[in-house]
Amino acid sequence: MNDHSLLISKTLPITYPFVILFGVYIVLNGHITPGGGFQGGAIIASVLILKYLIDPEIETSLKKIRSLEKLILTLIFLFPMGFLLTFIHLQMPEFNEYYLILMNLLVSIKVACGMSIIFIRFVFYEIR
Numbered sequence: 001m002n003d004h005s006l007l008i009s010k011t012l013p014i015t016y017p018f019v020i021l022f023g024v025y026i027v028l029n030g031h032i033t034p035g036g037g038f039q040g041g042a043i044i045a046s047v048l049i050l051k052y053l054i055d056p057e058i059e060t061s062l063k064k065i066r067s068l069e070k071l072i073l074t075l076i077f078l079f080p081m082g083f084l085l086t087f088i089h090l091q092m093p094e095f096n097e098y099y100l101i102l103m104n105l106l107v108s109i110k111v112a113c114g115m116s117i118i119f120i121r122f123v124f125y126e127i128r
Contacts, residue, residue, distance in 0.1 A: 037107025045115035
């Protein structure tokens with residue numbers, strides 16, 4: 001951090017756990033409160049932006065993020081199909097809450113990956 005303040009470079013790393021914890025809280029309580037996967041994923045993706053503000057030279061593997069995003073998208077399609085086609089939601093209605101939490105978690109990871117990819121692309125295209 002050559003041209004950024006010392007205050008930012010020292011205080012932002014302290015906020016990482018709090019931002020991640022807040023994002024996970026939003027995801028895990030999304031089935032009973034407003035919010036959920038998208039909002040929590042956006043909050044979790046902001047950690048990458050904070051890391052970039054501290055160290056612009058950070059290496060982020062775009063290929064790994066894309067492959068994780070594709071895997072999560074596949075799971076987002078498969079879990080609802082399995083949940084509905086096996087009629088678990090009718091036989092054991094207590095699993096509905098766990099299903100919603102799982103779907104919020106998958107959506108949050110997908111959103112975090114997508115927003116990270118968008119941010120990385122903007123940063124690298126700005127450099128060129």
